Amino acid sequence: MNPFPPLPEIEALLSTPQARELQQLRLAVLRNITVEAIEPYLRYLAHAQGFNAEVKFGGFDQLMQEAVGGARDLLLPDLDAVLVFAYLSQLSQAVATGFAGLSKEQLAQETERLRVYFEEVVQGIRRQTDAMILWHGLEPPLHPALGIRDAQLPDGQSATVARLNDLLRTTLTGLPNAFLVDMAGCLARVGAPEFYDDRFWHLARAPYSRLALAHIAGEDFKFLRALKGRAKKCLVLDCDNTLWGGIVGEDGLKGIQLGKDHPGSVFSEFQKEIVSLFHRGVIIALCSKNNEADVWEVFDRHPDMLLKREHIAAWRINWEDKPANLRALAAELNIGLDSMVYVDDSEFEAGLVRRELPEVHTLCLSGEQRLRSRAVLASCGLFDAPRLTEEDRHRGRMYQADAGRRRARSQSTDLESYCRTLAMRLEIGRGDEFTIPRIAQQTQKTNQFNLTTRRYSEADIARFVASPEHDVLWVRVSDTFGDLGIVGVCILRYDGEQADIDTFLLSCRALGRGVEARFLAEALQVARSRGARTVTGRYLKTGKNAQTEGFYAGHGFQEIEAARTSDGRTFLKPLDNLAPPDAGHFVEIVRPCAATQRS
């Protein structure tokens, strides 16, 4: 799978005036093979980082001559990086294709010749420029020269190629700003049949396929990103369905998926990768819509949590929108938003962050991506640094010590206009035989946005549906990402001209979009159309539903102070001056229940 757009699209993108005006990134390529086809991929990746790359190729098989000073206008002092492709078949026929016929003495001589060659090329480049040197290492032989015996020998062809890579590494790491690019890793990830293109090897001495070159360019850019100070510093994580499966506020501590067995093992492996990044100096932060206590309960009490409190430098666990929380985290940690990577399973949340904060690198791990989450994080290279310092090792702890010291002010997010771009559609309907099971299930499962937390069976709901004293309403949400299904329930009970909201709840995946306000307004229209003059709503406190305590007061209800108890509050609203129905930021609201008559 080629991770890049088709070539004409890349060309079009790179030829815009804006692309040409970006800061220059100067690359030179020394090679003993044809690799010109890598150019569009290098330039595309540079563009994604805000650079206009200029790639100059040295002459075919002029590697040594150019390295030691034979090329004018190639290895200039102001270069950013020199990419070296020294392909084994061109470098040493003896090792690549004549290996079986080599004596021990000949092999020793050839190895020494190559060691000197590596040394001279690297030194030669360094004499001309201080640019970063990226030497593409040797790939292991696919079919070792001595067949199955090769792997048994300390000096077989595979072992010899590994030794040559060791020599290269020693040569490179002896100099500042010179690095070995892991070609064996690129080969393994792409797979040999896709990595090599034998046609162009024979026609043009171009061994690598376009797909291989795309991956190699990606690997090179992990270095170039770090060189240019574009490496990311901070990983910000959502919690529910990202760090563990399920929703802790709904499923409870014992109900979430995390542990050694499927499906919890997927999340455990993802956490292991996060802990690895922590040890590599990446700052870890949390940004999630939860009750804070629920999240810390998982950290403190779940036996399979690998990520611990001491890994977390800062957090925003609340019901604010994510862009505001990310801004606050950046301010608290004193890092730029462009140093952050944000991971969420929700396309809605990821989309909002991408739109509001394009400088944050957002990874959306939803659906089938879920299983690859560890690999996505491990392969992204966003946090890569070619060297690890002592400070890197302790950075996470340093930031944690700082956490909470500063209090940041959040700026408002243009949530409404984002919601408009999603073309959100609400459908409100009455309970019937098709929806009764889902309605009952929601009353049983929903904990967080649930005003009264009354649990009902299907039989209870069926009774309400049949009763003339009740209205059972559901709300369904869809947007450009898809259909969320029925996400909310409201049960109204009538006593003469008095309506009471027996139940009002919304699934947490539909929160943060203004659905609750619109659903309440529509429910009140229904109540008034039934002849109700006033409506009451109750907030019954549980361990989970603190976020709903201010809901009625926030929507024009007055509290009846006399009815207040330690675990309950009652609110009242007259229905005489109800505002007319309004679609707000929804493209459409379907109301089959708007009429007074019931079918």
Add this chain to the structure above:
Amino acid sequence: MGVAAHEVTETSSPDTIESWDSLQHMKLILAVEEAFGVQFSDRDIVSIKDVQSLIALLGRKPGT
């Protein structure tokens, strides 16, 4: 190859377009393969002498 689209005809070839060298030939083949979802053999590639022969060969390839 730095040639305007309207200047390319069926008889355009490495002889009429100066920049059409072996490297550009390879880039052309790779771009055509990507755009049409086809794969040429090594013999196909050397048999392509001009735009006309490329089109003719493309016509005989099952696309994907």
